[in-house]
Amino acid sequence: xxxxxxxxxxxxxxxxxxxxxxxxxxxxxxxxxxxxxxxxxxxxxxxxxxxxxxxxxxxxxxxxxxxxxxxxxxxxxxxxxxxxxxxxxxxxxxxxxxxxxxxxxxxxxxxxxxxxxxxxxxxxxxxxxxxxxxxxxxxxxxxxxxxxxxxxxxxxx
Numbered sequence: 001x002x003x004x005x006x007x008x009x010x011x012x013x014x015x016x017x018x019x020x021x022x023x024x025x026x027x028x029x030x031x032x033x034x035x036x037x038x039x040x041x042x043x044x045x046x047x048x049x050x051x052x053x054x055x056x057x058x059x060x061x062x063x064x065x066x067x068x069x070x071x072x073x074x075x076x077x078x079x080x081x082x083x084x085x086x087x088x089x090x091x092x093x094x095x096x097x098x099x100x101x102x103x104x105x106x107x108x109x110x111x112x113x114x115x116x117x118x119x120x121x122x123x124x125x126x127x128x129x130x131x132x133x134x135x136x137x138x139x140x141x142x143x144x145x146x147x148x149x150x151x152x153x154x155x156x157x
Contacts, residue, residue: 030062030149037141038148045132046150050124059120060151061095061133067111069144072098077134078119078150083127091120092136116151 031044050057061076073096079088095117098104106115131150135142 026057026152026154028062028149028151030064030147032147033145035141036066036146037143038135038145039141040135040137042141043132043134044148045130048129048131048150048152050126050129052154053124053126055157056121056123056155058118058153058155059131060116060153061093061119062147062149062151063095063097063106063115063117063145064147065097065113065145067104067108067113069097069113070139071137072096072100074142075136076119077136079130079132079134080120081130081132082125083129084125088130088132093117093119112146119150121155 027046027048029046034042059078059080061078063074073094075092075094078091078093080091081088095115096105097113097115097117098106104113106113108114133148133150135145135148
């Protein structure tokens with residue numbers, strides 16, 4: 001009887017898991033916050049092309065901050081302007097970044113933490129979309145924020 005490699009068995013077990021993901025990563029882009037202090041008038045914007053109007057998409061805030069960030073949350077507005085629209089739709093969110101029991105909820109390396117927090121989940125018409133992020137915290141500028149951006153994922157049917 002031929003002896004099978006444990007690596008081969010592990011690979012065979014891992015393949016179904018690797019191909020059973022429920023989303024397809026389509027877009028992710030972040031911009032550096034000038035001076036690591038996010039002023040309310042600094043509004044990063046992003047353009048993204050939607051091709052499949054039958055699919056559901058998830059839009060995430062991608063935020064990186066250091067451990068000196070003063071709050072357990074962040075209030076943001078996401079403005080979404082779709083094809084043929086004159087005005088943008090505003091999505092306002094209060095996003096939890098940490099708490100007293102668990103500390104920072106994002107992934108951390110040294111003193112930097114990254115969060116990917118769901119902002120919207122919906123169907124979009126085909127075409128180009130313009131996304132704009134705005135921080136609406138009372139502290140202005142919002143100190144110790146390194147990067148802000150968006151991530152778009154397409155849910156698999």
